[in-house]
Amino acid sequence: MSALSLGASRTRPAPAPRRGARARRIRAALAFYGFISPWLVGTILLTAFPVGYAVYISFTDWNGMTSFMPWVGLDNYRQVLTSSDTLSALSKTLVLAAIIVPVSILGSLALAVLLNKRMHGRTVMRTLIYLPAVVPPVAAALIWKVIFDKNSGAANRILALLHLNAVSWLTGQMAFVAMIIVLVWAIGSGIIINLAALQTVPAEQLEAAKMDGAGPLTTFRHVTLPAISPILLFQTVLVTITTLQTFIPAILLSPISDSSVVTNIQPANDVYMVDVYEQYFDYSRYGLGSAMIVVFFVVILALTALIFKFLGRSVFYAVDPTEGRS
Amino acid sequence: MSVHEISAETAAAPTPEQPQAPAGPRPGPIRRRRERHPVAFVVLVVASVLITLPFVELLINALTPSSDIGADRWLPSAFRWANFTDALHYIPYLSLARNSLVLSSLFGVLTTFSSALTGYGFARLHGPGKKILFGVLVMTMMVPPIVTLIPTYLLFSLYNLVGTYWPWVFWGAAGTPYTIFLYRQFFSSLPKELEEAAILDGAGRIRIFCQIFLPLSRPLLVTAFVLAFNAVWGDFIGPDLFLNSSNTTLAVGISSGYDNTAGYPVYNLLAAGALLYIVPVVVLFLFAQRSYVRGFASSGLK
Known part of the structure; x- marks a missing residue:
């Protein structure tokens, strides 16, 4: 990169004649819109329009088949917010996120900090720890389904070694624990971003802290953590959003699979997304399903805002990311 | 620590220095030794093994003959590689x-x-x-x-x-x-x-x-x-x-x-x-x- 900037000329472009300025601005705007047009058109057609459509459907009692969409006003929303099934699915999903997000963020941060030290086998260990993040969710769920099988799975064989009774992992309340284990397995998914972030911590500052007699923990807290805090915030938001949408482990961990999407879900794994699918595809209640989606979106936005409010305060922006690093 | 390791780390440092420069005596010394972190190493090895085990278990299951399914054993009586071709046709x-x-x-x-x-x-x-x-x-x-x-x-x-x-x-x-x-x-x-x-x-x-x-x-x-x-x-x-x-x-x-x-x-x-x-x-x-x-x-x- 430095070689290229050396090659570039130091002189500023010659000031253009005045009457050309307006035309140049228009040309620049055209170039900007030209470059972003695939995304812009795609977002209007494939995001904005569907979101608007979902909001419209949520005010109807549509069954997905008739061309007539009976308008029911806020009925669906009333039902979403009062149905005990939906609310328990929502609280289950929030509990799941409350467990997964801290474990995943802190776990991958800790692993990245350890991997950032120079030692033998570092590259191999980094690859192994990251690997579950590459494994497709369907495969991850199936791997653990084999392990958690009541009769032949490795999980119960380990319990037997410890002289503990066999557990029915995939049914009842344990199904929720099984789902958590599947999600925690990918704890290393953040280490690559974290390692990249740790590399950007200014070496002079780490040195200065050491010269001042700061221990490793103090240095981490006052130098490293502030420097990587924007990335941690970004990750927290992403992991929260992804975890709230957990769906595949919930349906694929069920001991019997069935072609109809959600008939065999364990009640313990009846997370919000599963509920939405049930409304759409088992009961053809498109209106109610859409209302659930809209409510869910609002919950996600609110949570994101909360995360920004409470964690964003402690985020430390050293430099404007668009400016060069000093 | 070998010279090779020292020079490799110097190359990665932000400011270029002579590879032969002995580590230490400069003002604001940057540690150039491959430090030992026994605790970190052990934690990482344990994490790597735990995270890798499900893959191993998957491989073992993939090689288990049908007659061994449900048997209370860690390794099957024989490895059946034909499971893979069967999986491709199932x-x-x-x-x-x-x-x-x-x-x-x-x-x-x-x-x-x-x-x-x-x-x-x-x-x-x-x-x-x-x-x-x-x-x-x-x-x-x-x-x-x-x-x-x-x-x-x-x-x-x-x-x-x-x-x-x-x-x-x-x-x-x-x-x-x-x-x-x-x-x-x-x-x-x-x-x-x-x-x-x-x-x-x-x-x-x-x-x-x-x-x-x-x-x-x-x-x-x-x-x-x-x-x-x-x-x-x-x-x-x-x-x-x-x-x-x-x-x-x-x-x-x-x-x-x-x-x-x-x-x-x-x-x-x-x-x-x-x-x-x-x-x-x-x-x-x-x-x-x-x-x-x-x-x-x-x-x-x-």
Whole structure:
């Protein structure tokens, strides 16, 4: 990169004649819109329009088949917010996120900090720890389904070694624990971003802290953590959003699979997304399903805002990311 | 510590120094020794082993003969490699794999290029409404896919595109918000002089993009492609909803394909099929790993 900037000329472009300025601005705007047009058109057609459509459907009692969409006003929303099934699915999903997000963020941060030290086998260990993040969710769920099988799975064989009774992992309340284990397995998914972030911590500052007699923990807290805090915030938001949408482990961990999407879900794994699918595809209640989606979106936005409010305060922006690093 | 190690670490240090310079006596000494971190090492080894064990268990299951299923033993009486060929025939594995490959590559190429274009636009060009549009981009990162999936299904079915690969073409062409964001960060970090000189030479924006910026972003291109490929290779809901049994992908195929008539999974074949399904993405990742890691590093994610 430095070689290229050396090659570039130091002189500023010659000031253009005045009457050309307006035309140049228009040309620049055209170039900007030209470059972003695939995304812009795609977002209007494939995001904005569907979101608007979902909001419209949520005010109807549509069954997905008739061309007539009976308008029911806020009925669906009333039902979403009062149905005990939906609310328990929502609280289950929030509990799941409350467990997964801290474990995943802190776990991958800790692993990245350890991997950032120079030692033998570092590259191999980094690859192994990251690997579950590459494994497709369907495969991850199936791997653990084999392990958690009541009769032949490795999980119960380990319990037997410890002289503990066999557990029915995939049914009842344990199904929720099984789902958590599947999600925690990918704890290393953040280490690559974290390692990249740790590399950007200014070496002079780490040195200065050491010269001042700061221990490793103090240095981490006052130098490293502030420097990587924007990335941690970004990750927290992403992991929260992804975890709230957990769906595949919930349906694929069920001991019997069935072609109809959600008939065999364990009640313990009846997370919000599963509920939405049930409304759409088992009961053809498109209106109610859409209302659930809209409510869910609002919950996600609110949570994101909360995360920004409470964690964003402690985020430390050293430099404007668009400016060069000093 | 050997001289080789010292010089290797010096090369990685931000300020170049003579390789022979003894570590230590300079003002503000930077430790150049390969330090020992026994605790960190042990923790990492334990974590690596724990995380890797499920893969080992999957392999063992994939090699277990049917007669050993349910037996209380850690290793099967014999390794049955034919499970893999059986897994390939239990479901139409190869045609499912081809569908996955076509769909993932198609989407990967399109979205990588389209995201680069948009990222460049946001990083280096100016137009009215840019700030608002960038806000929209960040917002769309937070829209759960399910919000748009079902209305999009209705939209595509209106044009008879359900059951075809066209939705992935449109999704790909629209770019991926997260990837656009990475590109925008990366392109913003490049010096202004890069295009100023080219503009003086009379180069157009498209040429500047294709000949200067795109080649510079190569690690990020790899990162973007791997992310996109893996996303489609692993996607279950998309093909489950938009495709039918004749053209669906492996993710859907293996999720319920290895059940016996009673609806219970045939564990050894399921394991073999799942293992074969994982191999391509793991190999792709291992091959691309260096660029992939650099792609994240270079975007200076903030």
